[in-house]
Ligand SMILES: Nc1ncnc2c1ncn2[C@@H]1O[C@H](COP(=O)(O)OP(=O)(O)OP(=O)(O)O)[C@@H](O)[C@H]1O
């Protein structure tokens with residue numbers, strides 16, 4: 001598996017009156033690659049453009065979005081013609097909001113739908129087995145989404161995104177709202193999928209939390225890629241980091257509490 005994002009830009013067109021058209025650029029000239037076997041953490045503050053990139057990869061942008069540059073999966077450009085074949089089967093999206101779950105459908109039904117979207121017909125036993133892979137009891141199949149805890153809902157979305165055994169998983173803030181133990185569980189699962197050969201794009205605002213599970217870290221700020229680092233260089237005072245922005249971000253993390261002289265003793 002190989003994902004190529006090349007000189008990718010994104011704007012939104014707004015109409016002021018009938019003739020006047022304004023364009024707001026939200027992603028600027030992004031270039032990076034992701035290969036099977038690795039977790040690339042895409043880190044950025046709220047509004048940086050992380051989810052828009054995820055939506056662009058899956059072809060689910062609003063109609064007034066205009067893009068430039070290219071997105072390729074194993075060399076094939078992702079567009080309206082190719083995406084239906086890739087989504088679900090080759091590429092799985094874990095959406096940012098649990099509101100993407102259908103509130104009126106039982107969880108087992110939703111997992112079955114996700115399988116069908118990947119052209120898979122799973123038996124009840126197979127569906128239950130998929131649930132247990134994500135630490136969800138089989139009784140969850142009969143529950144409605146509002147009956148799940150936040151962690152269970154996240155795990156269900158992960159089960160849905162991966163039911164077609166995609167080679168690329170894009171997880172948009174998969175740990176948001178979870179306690180550290182549940183968050184670690186999710187991140188460990190994603191790491192395991194990468195170790196099994198998947199490419200994982202882990203979208204997060206939490207640099208410190210993602211570093212132990214990532215191979216590389218891309219930093220997005222105001223729609224621009226302002227850093228690409230190996231995860232292991234985020235250690236100590238960050239002296240091994242190649243970019244100033246990444247170093248500043250690392251040193252500013254509350255856990256690190258660096259002053260110009262060095263770490264403060266707690
Ligand atoms: N449909 C839209 N029309 C115009 N601007 C939009 C639209 N959708 C998103 N934006 C803008 O694009 C920017 C990036 O949004 P995006 O949702 O990708 O951020 P994010 O990094 O995922 O943030 P968060 O961490 O809060 O999820 C924001 O400034 C947002 O206001």
Ligand code: NI
Pocket residue numbers: 050051052096172
């Ligand atoms: Ni987002």
